[in-house]
Amino acid sequence: MMSHFGQGLVLLALLLCAIGSPIGFAAGRMGSERGLAWTRRIALGFAATMLLANVLMEVALLRHDFSVSYVAQVGSLATPPVITAVSLWSSLEGSILFWGLVLGLYTAGVAVLQRRGHEDYLAYTLATMLAVGLFFSFLIAGPANPFAPTPPPVPVDGPGPNPLLQNHVLMIIHPPMLYLGYVGMTVPFAMAVAALLRGQLGPTWLQPLRNWLLVPTGFLTAGIMLGGWWSYEVLGWGGYWAWDPVENASFLPWLTGIAALHSAVVLERKGTLKAWTVVLVLITFLLTILGTFLTRSGVVNSVHSFTQSPIGPAFLAFLALALLFVVVLLSLRVDKLVGDPARETLVAREGAFFVNNLLLVAVMFTVLIGTLHPVFAESIRGVKVSVGEPYFNRMAVPLFLSLLLLIGVGPALPWGTSDRRQVRRALLAPLPAAAAALAVALALGARSGGVLLTCAFAGYALWVTADQGSRAARRRAKKGETVARAARTAILRAPRRLGAYVVHFGVIVTFVAVAVSSTFQTEREGTLAPGQALEIEGYALRLTGVAGVQQPHRFQQRADVALFRGGRQVGTLAPALNIYPTQMDPLATPAVRTGLTHDLYLTLMGVGADGSIGLRAIVTPGVMWIWAGVLVMVAGTALCLVPPRRAMALVEAPRTQTARAAAARVSLGSGGPVGAAGGVGAAASPAAGAPARGAPRPRS
Amino acid sequence: MAIHRTPLVVGAIVGIPLIVFLALGFRHDPNVIESPLLGKPAPSFVLRDFDGGAVDFASLRGQPVVLNFWASWCQPCVAEHPLLVEAARRYAGEVHFIGVVPTEDTADAVERFTRHLGKWGPAYHDADGKVSIAYGVFKLPETYFVASDGTIVHKVAGPLDRRTLEQSLEALL
Numbered sequence: 066m067m068s069h070f071g072q073g074l075v076l077l078a079l080l081l082c083a084i085g086s087p088i089g090f091a092a093g094r095m096g097s098e099r100g101l102a103w104t105r106r107i108a109l110g111f112a113a114t115m116l117l118a119n120v121l122m123e124v125a126l127l128r129h130d131f132s133v134s135y136v137a138q139v140g141s142l143a144t145p146p147v148i149t150a151v152s153l154w155s156s157l158e159g160s161i162l163f164w165g166l167v168l169g170l171y172t173a174g175v176a177v178l179q180r181r182g183h184e185d186y187l188a189y190t191l192a193t194m195l196a197v198g199l200f201f202s203f204l205i206a207g208p209a210n211p212f213a214p215t216p217p218p219v220p221v222d223g224p225g226p227n228p229l230l231q232n233h234v235l236m237i238i239h240p241p242m243l244y245l246g247y248v249g250m251t252v253p254f255a256m257a258v259a260a261l262l263r264g265q266l267g268p269t270w271l272q273p274l275r276n277w278l279l280v281p282t283g284f285l286t287a288g289i290m291l292g293g294w295w296s297y298e299v300l301g302w303g304g305y306w307a308w309d310p311v312e313n314a315s316f317l318p319w320l321t322g323i324a325a326l327h328s329a330v331v332l333e334r335k336g337t338l339k340a341w342t343v344v345l346v347l348i349t350f351l352l353t354i355l356g357t358f359l360t361r362s363g364v365v366n367s368v369h370s371f372t373q374s375p376i377g378p379a380f381l382a383f384l385a386l387a388l389l390f391v392v393v394l395l396s397l398r399v400d401k402l403v404g405d406p407a408r409e410t411l412v413a414r415e416g417a418f419f420v421n422n423l424l425l426v427a428v429m430f431t432v433l434i435g436t437l438h439p440v441f442a443e444s445i446r447g448v449k450v451s452v453g454e455p456y457f458n459r460m461a462v463p464l465f466l467s468l469l470l471l472i473g474v475g476p477a478l479p480w481g482t483s484d485r486r487q488v489r490r491a492l493l494a495p496l497p498a499a500a501a502a503l504a505v506a507l508a509l510g511a512r513s514g515g516v517l518l519t520c521a522f523a524g525y526a527l528w529v530t531a532d533q534g535s536r537a538a539r540r541r542a543k544k545g546e547t548v549a550r551a552a553r554t555a556i557l558r559a560p561r562r563l564g565a566y567v568v569h570f571g572v573i574v575t576f577v578a579v580a581v582s583s584t585f586q587t588e589r590e591g592t593l594a595p596g597q598a599l600e601i602e603g604y605a606l607r608l609t610g611v612a613g614v615q616q617p618h619r620f621q622q623r624a625d626v627a628l629f630r631g632g633r634q635v636g637t638l639a640p641a642l643n644i645y646p647t648q649m650d651p652l653a654t655p656a657v658r659t660g661l662t663h664d665l666y667l668t669l670m671g672v673g674a675d676g677s678i679g680l681r682a683i684v685t686p687g688v689m690w691i692w693a694g695v696l697v698m699v700a701g702t703a704l705c706l707v708p709p710r711r712a713m714a715l716v717e718a719p720r721t722q723t724a725r726a727a728a729a730r731v732s733l734g735s736g737g738p739v740g741a742a743g744g745v746g747a748a749a750s751p752a753a754g755a756p757a758r759g760a761p762r763p764r765s
Numbered sequence: 766m767a768i769h770r771t772p773l774v775v776g777a778i779v780g781i782p783l784i785v786f787l788a789l790g791f792r793h794d795p796n797v798i799e800s801p802l803l804g805k806p807a808p809s810f811v812l813r814d815f816d817g818g819a820v821d822f823a824s825l826r827g828q829p830v831v832l833n834f835w836a837s838w839c840q841p842c843v844a845e846h847p848l849l850v851e852a853a854r855r856y857a858g859e860v861h862f863i864g865v866v867p868t869e870d871t872a873d874a875v876e877r878f879t880r881h882l883g884k885w886g887p888a889y890h891d892a893d894g895k896v897s898i899a900y901g902v903f904k905l906p907e908t909y910f911v912a913s914d915g916t917i918v919h920k921v922a923g924p925l926d927r928r929t930l931e932q933s934l935e936a937l938l
Contacts, residue, residue: 218882220837223838224839358787362790362791364787364791364793384787385784388780389776389780392776395776396769396776437783440790443790444789444792445786
């Protein structure tokens with residue numbers, strides 16, 4: 066019954082997409098308001114159908130209805146209800162169904178939130194999203210059907226989800242965050258397709274594009290960080306990033322998404338980089354599909370990957386089709402995207418933006434080549450190779466260091482100037498901060514070239530970020546406002562500008578923490594009998610006992626370890642081995658003591674019959690600051706999405722000549738009216754300082 | 766409508782090799798690592814089934830053996846089961862078909878499974894998991910094709926398909 070109802074809902078979603086997408090494209094072509102209204106209704110219907118299908122699967126999972134094949138595959142009577150609920154995304158078919166839900170919600174979000182101010186593009190945007198929805202509905206209805214009935218005999222119990230997914234609470238939120246990031250990139254892609262089909266990049270296109278790029282980028286940032294955190298807390302190897310193909314797959318669209326956000330700022334401010342911005346957005350979407358293909362086709366070996374499945378060829382066909390569509394669309398419409406001739410020197414903020422874009426794309430290609438090389442090597446030469454950390458670190462670290470430097474140099478430079486004295490003054494001012502950061506690093510004992518360079522660049526970038534981020538508030542404070550009021554007003558007037566500096570601050574903190582934590586890690590291993598101790602970095606780790614606990618879904622062996630420092634007990638840690646009925650090897654669950662300066666990380670490697678244990682201890686400095694830095698980045702992204710307070714009045718009509726001129730700069734061809742939304746200032750970058758249109762723009 | 770060649774050329778240079786090589790990737794499963802036991806004598810064992818019967822693997826020498834590791838909860842095992850039932854019937858007297866179920870499986874679950882799907886051979890219980898370890902079983906189902914001289918000639922990880930099963934059996938005989 067559940068199976069039939071679920072399959073019916075998925076087929077309905079398929080039908081809605083199959084009807085809605087052509088209607089949307091036709092409505093966009095004819096400019097039909099009625100067609101647009103129908104497309105919106107169908108988009109909402111698609112979202113509702115996907116929502117119902119997902120609710121139905123949740124009910125089947127929680128009721129342990131093993132007549133549904135997906136429940137028989139991942140369900141188990143012994144699994145705790147929370148884990149059962151999140152089993153929705155623990156395996157291939159369920160995760161694709163969940164993907165359909167997220168896509169449906171984004172489609173509904175666009176249909177509702179963009180019904181005003183984006184009308185010229187909306188029909189094409191929704192049509193493209195429904196076309197993507199058509200593919201995913203096809204997958205759910207066919208090759209990855211979670212609602213297929215279980216072939217008899219229907220089992221009375223199931224194996225439960227993958228034990229790795231049951232081992233930590235982060236598994237509840239890490240995949241949804243990634244899906245929200247991955248699937249969300251469909252929205253800017255659809256908007257870019259709409260712009261190409263209309264041959265226009267007006268301000269009513271640019272502002273929604275930036276917002277809809279910010280949302281998935283923020284989720285992707287959080288998802289990638291949570292994945293690293295999960296890996297650190299669960300896998301027991303003491304690291305958080307291994308350049309695993311599937312980690313890389315999530316990183317690729319993040320890089321181009323960030324590049325697109327920055328180039329959109331230049332597009333808004335200078336009217337240039339039009340084609341480049343659109344191409345970056347299109348590539349970002351293609352990379353999400355490539356990443357999903359790599360995760361789900363089984364062609365790469367990874368801790369995340371599913372086994373080879375029939376959806377691999379379907380995904381590859383979709384990737385090929387999307388690539389072909391993008392290439393043909395660009396070749397037919399790229400003439401509409403030719404921007405104003407470059408007027409500015411490279412030694413200006415827009416130049417720094419462009420170099421930033423090139424560096425991000427270079428990192429993307431570096432990671433892409435390293436990720437795909439094993440697939441290509443096996444395809445061509447039939448040999449198994451793996452590309453590991455040395456390649457990625459050697460290739461990507463110099464590029465990342467350059468990006469860190471640019472976080473300082475870019476915002477320090479003024480827009481569009483070729484005044485050398487001004488440039489020199491702007492670039493020299495933060496040097497004392499760089500020197501101070503270098504001195505602090507040397508004083509703390511850092512001797513590694515990479516760490517010293519990171520600290521110096523971070524000091525430089527931190528100075529610029531603080532200086533630029535506080536500039537508006539300081540100006541107000543100088544005029545007599547209290548500091549609190551000046552700061553509040555500055556944030557409310559230009560939240561995106563401030564948000565972007567907050568993001569930059571988070572990036573700087575993360576860069577330093579990654580450099581320090583990956584360079585100064587200490588590790589020791591030993592066998593301990595009860596009462597014996599292992600010493601590492603001033604800690605004495607004494608084994609006080611071993612316990613075995615039978616839990617409903619697993620058997621746990623736990624070692625109790627007392628931590629001594631300077632002869633005084635400072636705490637206890639209990640690393641464990643979890644033994645799941647369906648897993649042949651026990652899974653180590655590390656125990657971590659997190660501190661402001663360092664983490665102490667214990668992994669239980671084995672328990673002997675005599676009660677002795679094998680213990681691995683790792684001390685890593687600065688790990689907490691990686692998570693903190695990324696959380697700051699996410700918070701900054703959220704701040705970027707807050708509309709500026711003064712903007713509302715301007716949306717109605719830009720009255721001044723300056724406003725019209727600014728709006729006209731981003732319009733294209735002979736397109737429609739450009740003043741409707743006024744290209745309300747705001748961007749995901751510090752450079753897009755957002756003084757209201759018409760107001761005098763302060764020199765940066 | 767003017768057609769710009771640059772996107773087409775760049776798309777072709779990057780896109781076509783990308784798609785072709787990714788498609789070629791389907792020919793290889795990166796998760797499959799050739800068993801080091803191939804061409805070597807199959808590890809011997811003595812196991813009991815849930816009905817009190819027992820097998821000494823060494824005593825089977827002289828006739829080929831299909832050794833299948835499966836479990837009652839394993840969905841891919843359900844998928845391949847009818848093929849094994851059919852093959853066991855067709856090669857009766859020529860090939861031994863031996864099943865091994867893991868530590869966690871129970872008599873009830875196995876009986877229920879075979880009652881519904883049919884029985885193709887005895888299901889021996891690997892009570893302490895040592896046989897699975899000896900064969901390096903990674904995930905279920907896995908099937909080992911053992912020649913009459915006791916040498917492992919082929920291993921299939923994951924569910925069997927008709928063609929693979931027939932080719933492997935023909936190679937045994």
